[in-house]
Amino acid sequence: MIFTEMEQGDYEQLVFCQDKASGLKAIICIHDTTLGPALGGIRFWNYEREEDAITDVLRLAKGMTYKNAAAGLNLGGGKAVVIGDASKDKSEAFFRSLGRYINNLGGRYIAAEDVGTTVEDMDFIYQETDYVCGVSEAYGSSGNPSPFTALGLFVATQRTAKEAFGSDDLTGKTVSVQGVGNVAYSLCKHLHEAGAKLIVTDINERAVQRAVDDFGAEAVGLDDIYSVEADIFAPCALGGILNDETIPELKVKAICGSANNQLLDIEKHGKMLQDAGIVYAPDYVVNSGGVINVADELEGYNKERATAKVKDVYNQIDKIFTIAKEENISPQHAADHLAEARIKAIQNVKSVYTQTDKNILSGRK
Numbered sequence: 001m002i003f004t005e006m007e008q009g010d011y012e013q014l015v016f017c018q019d020k021a022s023g024l025k026a027i028i029c030i031h032d033t034t035l036g037p038a039l040g041g042i043r044f045w046n047y048e049r050e051e052d053a054i055t056d057v058l059r060l061a062k063g064m065t066y067k068n069a070a071a072g073l074n075l076g077g078g079k080a081v082v083i084g085d086a087s088k089d090k091s092e093a094f095f096r097s098l099g100r101y102i103n104n105l106g107g108r109y110i111a112a113e114d115v116g117t118t119v120e121d122m123d124f125i126y127q128e129t130d131y132v133c134g135v136s137e138a139y140g141s142s143g144n145p146s147p148f149t150a151l152g153l154f155v156a157t158q159r160t161a162k163e164a165f166g167s168d169d170l171t172g173k174t175v176s177v178q179g180v181g182n183v184a185y186s187l188c189k190h191l192h193e194a195g196a197k198l199i200v201t202d203i204n205e206r207a208v209q210r211a212v213d214d215f216g217a218e219a220v221g222l223d224d225i226y227s228v229e230a231d232i233f234a235p236c237a238l239g240g241i242l243n244d245e246t247i248p249e250l251k252v253k254a255i256c257g258s259a260n261n262q263l264l265d266i267e268k269h270g271k272m273l274q275d276a277g278i279v280y281a282p283d284y285v286v287n288s289g290g291v292i293n294v295a296d297e298l299e300g301y302n303k304e305r306a307t308a309k310v311k312d313v314y315n316q317i318d319k320i321f322t323i324a325k326e327e328n329i330s331p332q333h334a335a336d337h338l339a340e341a342r343i344k345a346i347q348n349v350k351s352v353y354t355q356t357d358k359n360i361l362s363g364r365k
Contacts, residue, residue, distance in 0.1 A: 002014065002054065005058065006058075009031070009058065009062055010031075010032065011029065011030070011031050011032075011058065011061070011062070012030045012031065012032060012033060012038075013028075013029070013030040013108070014027065014028075014029050014030075014054075014057075014058075015027065015028040015029075015030075015101065015105070017097075017098060017101040019093075019094075019097040021093065021097075022091060022093040022094040022096075022097045023084070023089060023091075023094060024082070024094050024097045024098055025082070025083040025084065026042075026080055026081065026082045026083065026098055026101070027053055027054060027057045027080065027081050027083075028057075028078065028079075028080045028101065028102070028105070028109055029057040029058055029060070029061035029078060029079050029080070030061065030076070030077075030078040030105075030108055030109055031058075031061040031062045031064065031065045031076065031077040031078060031079075032062075032065040032076045032077055032343065033076035033108060034076060034343050034346050034347050035068065035069060035073070035074050035075055035076050035342070035343060035346055036073075036074040036075045036076055037075060037076060037107050037108055037109065037110050037131075038061070038064070038065075038075070038076040038077055038078025038108060038109045038110065039064065039068060039073075039075040039076070039077075039078065039109075039110045039112065039133070039291065039294075039295060040060065040061060040064040040077060040078040040079040040080070040109070040110075040111075040112065040114075040291075041079065041080075041111070041112045041113050041114025041115075041117070042079075042080040042081075042082060042098070042111050042112070042113070042114055042117045042121070042125075043056070043057075043060065043079065043080070043081045043082065043114040043115045043116060043117070044081075044082045044084065044086040044089075044090075044114075044115065044116025044117050044121075045081060045082070045083070045086075045115065045116055046083070046084060046085045046086075047081070047083050050083070053081050053083050056081055057079050057080065057081040059261075060079035060081070060260075061077055061078050061079040062077060063077070063079075063260065063261075063284055064076075064077030064078060064079055064291075065077025065339070065343070066284055066335070066336060066339040066340075067284040067285070067287075067288050067291060067339075068288075068291065068295075069338075069339035069340075069342045069343050070282075070284065070285050070288070070316060070320075070335055070338050070339040070342075071285065071288040071291065071292050071313070071316060072312070072316065072342075073291070073292065073295050075110075075295060078108075078109045078110075079114075080098070080102075080109070080111060082098070082116070082117075086116035086117070090121065092124050094124075095121050095124035095125050096124050096125070096127055096128050098125060099124065099125035099126070099127060099128030099129045099132070100128045100129070102125065102128075102129050102131050102132065103128055103129035103130075103131060105131070107131050109131065110131045110132065110133060110298075111125060111131065111132040111133070112132065112133045112134045112145070112291070112294050113134045113144075113145060119134060119135065119136055119143055119144055120136075122134050122135045122136075123135050123136050123139070126139065133294035133295070133297045133298070134294045134297075140301060141297055141301060142293050142294055142296065142297055142301050142303070142306065144182075145289075145290035145291075145293050145294050146182040146183045146186060146290065147186050148289045148290050148292070148293035148306065148307070148310050149183045149186075149258060149287055149289045149290035149293075150182075150183045150184070150185075150186030150187045150189075150190065150258075150289070151186075151190070151289050151307070151310050151311065152286070152287065152288055152289020152290070152292065152310045152311075152313040153183065153187050153234075153236075153256070153257070153258050153286055153287060153289065154187055154190035154191065154194075155310075155311050155313050155314040155317075156256055156281055156285070156286040156313050156314065156317045157170070157175070157187075157191070157232060157234065157256045157281075158170065158194075158314060159281075159314045159317040159318055159321070160232065160254045160255075160256040160279055160281040160317065161173060161231075161232060161254060163254070163279045163321050164231075164232070164253040164254040164279040165231070165253065165254075170191060170194040170195060170196045171194065171195035171196070172195060172196070172197070173195075173196045173197070173231040173232060174196070174197045174198075174199065174229070174230040174231050174232075175191050175196050175197070175198055175199070175230060175231065175232045175233075175234055176198075176199040176200075176225055176228050176230040176232070176233050176234065176252065177198060177199065177200045177201075177211075177217075177234045177236060177257075178201055178202075178225045178233070178234065178235045178236055178237050178241070178257070178259075179201075179202050179235070179236040179237025179238075179259070180200050180201075180202040180204070180207040180208055180210070180211045180236070181202070181204075181207065181236065181237070183236060183258050183287075183290075184234070184236035184237075184258065185207070185210065185211065187234065187236065187258070188200070188211050188214075188215050188217065189214075189215065191215075192214075192215040192216075197218075198211065198215055198216070198217035198218065199217065199218045199219075199220055199225070199228050199230055200212070200217045200218070200219055200220075201219065201220050201221065201222050201224070201225040202222075202237070203222065203237075226246045226249040226250060227249040227250075227251065228251065229251050230251065230252050231252060231253055231254065232252055232253070232254045232255070232256060233250060233252045233254070233255045233256075233257065234255075234256060234257040234258070235255065235257035235258075235259040235262050235283075236257050236258045236259055237259055238259060239259055239260050239261035239262060240261060240262070240263075240264040241259065241262060241264075242255070242262050242263050242264060242269050242273070242280075243264040243265070243269060244264075244269075244272075247269060247272045247273060247276065247278075250276070250278060252278060253277070253278060253279065254278065254279040254280075254281070255273070255278060255279070255280045255281065256281040256286055257283065257286065258283070258286060258287040259283060259287075260283055260284070260287070261283065262283050263280075263332065266332055270330040270331075270332050270333070271330070273330075274330055279321075279331070280330070280331050280332065281317055281320075281331060282320060282331050282332045282334075282335035284335065285313065285316055285317060285320060285335050286313070286317070288313060288316075289310040289313055292306070292309050292310050292313070293306045293307075293309075293310055296309065316338075319338060320334045320335050320338060321334070323337055323338060
C-alpha cells in the first residue's frame, strides 16, 4: 500500500529512522527534488498510530514541494515527522541521532523547525549535520522563523484586501484572527500598526489576553470567531476549518491566514467560498515567509535580503489572483498551476552530458 501511494503521488523516498538508546522514532519523506534539495520542517507529534504518521509526512512533504515552488525557491519538498510527546521525549541524544540520519541523506533533505520543534532542537541536529536551517543566531543563522512567516502573512493580507476591496490599505478594516500563537501574534502587531481592528480567539486564554492588552483586540469564544462581523478572516490555528458547517457562518469578504490545509475539501469548499463571493488566499503561499527566510541561509544568511524576499509574497499572491481570473479557476488551483508549471519547466530543461567521476576512455591506453 505504501509503494502504491508513493507511486500515485510521485514520491521519491521514505526513510524510517529508529534509535533504541534515545527513543527516536521518525520518518523522513522526500517528495520531489526537481528544483533542488528537499527543504521542510521537522514535526514532533504524538501520533496515535504509526499509519497516521506516515499519512501525515506524505501529505506534508508534497505540500512543501508546492510551497517552495510557488514561492520561487530553488528547492524541492520534504518533511520529517517524529513520533512522541514533545513535552517529555526530547533530549540531546534524540536530535543528534536524527541529525545523523539526515546527514546520511547527503543533502537530499534539509531540515528546519515545525510544530513541536525549536531553535534549540535544530542546534542539536546541527552538531551532526550541516543540512539544517533555523539554528541559533550564534551560528550565523536566522533563528526563529515565526516573525518572517508573520511578515509574509501580513503582505499577503494586504494583497488579498486589494483583491476584495480595491485597496491594500488596511486602515479601519476588521480582521478576525483564529489562534494567537507566535505567528499570529506578530501578524496582529503588523495589523494593529497598519490601523486595522482585531477580533481574536484562542484555546490559550493568556494568548488572547495578551492580544487584548497589547493591541486593543476584541476577544470572542472559539466557535464564535466564524460568525463575527469582519472584513477579513485569518485562520492561524487548525487545518480543515473551512467546511460545510463554518463557511455558511462567515460574514467576511476575504480569507488570508497561516494555518495549513484550511479547506477541508479543496474542490467542494473552494467552490463554496467562490459562490459566497469570498476571496481566498491559498494557505501554502500565504505562510511561505518562514521557509523563504530559512532558505536564505543556504546562500549565507543576510537578513535584509531575506526580508525583501519575504515581502515578495505580495507579488506571488498577485500572480495567483491574476491566474485565477485569467483561467477562471479558484485561487487554490491557480497556486497549484503556478507551482506545477515551474516544476515542469525545470523537468523539461535539456540535460547535457558531463564527464565527471570517470574517464570513459581510461581503458584505452
